[in-house]
Every structure is written in structure tokens, then in C-alpha cells.
Amino acid sequence: MLSFLNDVEKAYESKVAAQELLASYAKFKHVVPSKAEEKRIGREFEAVSGYSLYQAVQAAKGMGKGMVSLGK
Secondary structure (H helix, E strand, C coil): CCHHHHHHHHHHHCCCHHHHHHHHHHHHHCCCCHHHHHHHHHHHHHHHHCHHHHHHHHHHHCCCEEEEEECC
């Protein structure tokens, strides 16, 4: 689970491979299969870090290949 959150941080602070982010998201979903629990963790993470799990995953899905960078 931490590797997924670290990959989201990388996407905002520098860049991360889209495939790497999606792979860590798949592992995260094995640990947290509930959509409600995923959203709760996402809200808590965003409140602390300012980084959106949803936006990072959507960007990675949209790219498919390459590097994701959501830096502000």
C-alpha cells in the first residue's frame, strides 16, 4: 500500500512510469478492495499531502505508457 502512495507522491514531485503507478495501484486494490475505503484513504492522503490518488490514477490510465508528471 505504501508503494502506491509513494508512486503518487513521485507523480506530483517528479515523474513516475505510468505502468509502475498502475501496477502499484493494482496491489493497493488487493489490500483495499472496498471503493469506500479507497476513497477514505484518498481523502486522508490528500488532506495531508495535497496529492489526489484519483487524479494520479486517471492520468496513468489515460497515458498507458510513458511517464506521469502532475507537478504543480
